[in-house]
Amino acid sequence: MPVRVDYALTPLGASLLPVMQAIKCWAETHIEQVTDARETYDNRASRTTA
Template sequence: MRRALEDPRIEARRRDPIPDEVDPAIEALVHDIIGKVADRWTMLLLEALEEHGTMRFTQLGRAVGRISQKMLTQTLRQMEEDGLVRRTVHPVIPPHVDYALTPLGQSLSAAFCGVWIWVEAHHAEILRAREAFAARASAAGAKSVLGA
């Protein structure tokens, strides 16, 4: 993933104290957006469009890999509804449709770039934790089989 530019408005808000009260409308929207964008396909489409720019439907499908046309269509429609992608239909035969991130989509991509950087910084710790968990689960499974 390409490192996105920081959004100065977001960086300024990070330094603000946590408010005592949260606007219920903002909280509801946060939960809605997280539910929509934290899925596998939205994240991968954000990444593909951020890295490659404007892409056609079939190019996006290939870039993401193992996504059905139905899921690709649903995810792109959802992203368009939320203002994250711009869908452009070119009046030619056969129809030519392409997708690009909007400025809003680019800013979301920048926010998720932090997750990528976090994983890069902590990948060894995550792998160690997973190995330790698997070893404990395996040992616990062996004990239950032996009747301990």
């Protein structure tokens, strides 16, 4: 029989759920801007090291 492990958040950990959900929502809303900023940074960085 395989070992079984169950995980659960403590009440303290659960109190972070609204914050984490807000971060997730922000990331999903702004993913295109984040991707564009990452590409801009990578392009700038590759020009300075070339």
